[in-house]
Amino acid sequence: MSLSERIKKLAGLGSATSNDVNRAKVIAVAAQKGGVGKTTTAVNLALAMAKFQDLKTLLVDLDGQGHVAASLASITPDIIGASLSDILLGHGRSISEIVHPTQVTNLSVTASDKGLAATEGILSGRIGKEFLLRGTIKQARSDFDVILLDCPPNLGNLTLNAMAAADYCLVPCDMSPLSLAGVSDLLVVVETVQDRLGHDLKVLGILPTRVDRRNWRVTEHVLNELAELYGELVFDNHIPINSFLARAQIKGVPVFDLDPSGNGATAYKELAGEVLQRIKAAN
Numbered sequence: 001m002s003l004s005e006r007i008k009k010l011a012g013l014g015s016a017t018s019n020d021v022n023r024a025k026v027i028a029v030a031a032q033k034g035g036v037g038k039t040t041t042a043v044n045l046a047l048a049m050a051k052f053q054d055l056k057t058l059l060v061d062l063d064g065q066g067h068v069a070a071s072l073a074s075i076t077p078d079i080i081g082a083s084l085s086d087i088l089l090g091h092g093r094s095i096s097e098i099v100h101p102t103q104v105t106n107l108s109v110t111a112s113d114k115g116l117a118a119t120e121g122i123l124s125g126r127i128g129k130e131f132l133l134r135g136t137i138k139q140a141r142s143d144f145d146v147i148l149l150d151c152p153p154n155l156g157n158l159t160l161n162a163m164a165a166a167d168y169c170l171v172p173c174d175m176s177p178l179s180l181a182g183v184s185d186l187l188v189v190v191e192t193v194q195d196r197l198g199h200d201l202k203v204l205g206i207l208p209t210r211v212d213r214r215n216w217r218v219t220e221h222v223l224n225e226l227a228e229l230y231g232e233l234v235f236d237n238h239i240p241i242n243s244f245l246a247r248a249q250i251k252g253v254p255v256f257d258l259d260p261s262g263n264g265a266t267a268y269k270e271l272a273g274e275v276l277q278r279i280k281a282a283n
């Protein structure tokens with residue numbers, strides 16, 4: 001397959017798509033490498049979709065580190081009760097029991113679940129293990145416009161479940177050669193999900209993150225490689241290094257409140273618009 005044919009297939013161009021506007025679009029934010037900005041992207045994209053695009057948005061934390069809840073601590077109530085593990089392990093819970101509204105209109109989150117890493121291990125022995133999340137997410141599709149899945153930093157069972165549940169995959173890539181190599185590995189998994197699981201998963205885009213103009217030589221190298229290898233799959237919007245994004249995560253406060261007109265907030269606000277344009281173009 002030629003490079004341009006491969007890019008077209010990954011983007012889902014030419015494949016049949018659903019026109020059912022009442023169903024949420026589900027986007028998995030996934031990358032093989034840790035620390036590339038998956039959670040920062042999932043959290044700020046979810047906030048931007050809810051605040052600026054007026055879309056009913058659900059953010060699902062698939063990572064046992066609990067970083068989504070920490071990032072949104074100031075706007076999320078303390079949550080106890082059922083967890084995603086209960087659902088994945090078949091303990092008879094439904095998604096509505098783990099979805100909680102936040103103080104931001106239109107934004108709900110799932111409870112964080114420190115047991116997810118252990119759950120992932122248990123799942124590996126189960127038949128149909130790739131599809132456990134899919135049924136759960138399906139129940140929530142009619143209640144939301146957008147569902148974002150924040151994946152853990154590996155290509156294990158939970159990331160595979162996210163991909164099998166999602167319509168689109170969004171791949172953050174920071175400006176390091178290791179991250180670049182990780183994109184290639186992730187796209188192979190997307191192709192496996194398309195071919196072996198027969199699931200119509202599209203790559204929504206590859207998102208350059210932590211773009212650092214002060215370290216331009218390495219940054220330029222990674223950006224050029226991304227453009228050369230993945231062409232139109234790379235988002236036009238890039239996320240700059242911005243200390244307010246990191247501070248917002250530590251404080252548990254939305255960056256749109258902490259530094260509303262800063263580079264980081266603006267980049268994620270604009271990314272939300274580009275994401276919606278790409279979804280429209282694919283349907």
Ligand SMILES: Nc1ncnc2c1ncn2[C@@H]1O[C@H](COP(=O)(O)OP(=O)(O)OP(=O)(O)O)[C@@H](O)[C@H]1O
Nearest residue numbers: 034035036037038039040153210240241242246249
């Ligand atoms: N654009 C940015 N500018 C400055 N700091 C950032 C930016 N994006 C992310 N960070 C910081 O980098 C660290 C890693 O980001 P984040 O938690 O989003 O990555 P991750 O891919 O979800 O990590 P993990 O693999 O551990 O889940 C965090 O401290 C975060 O605040």
Ligand SMILES: [Mg+2]
Nearest residue numbers: 038039063067
């Ligand atoms: Mg994370």
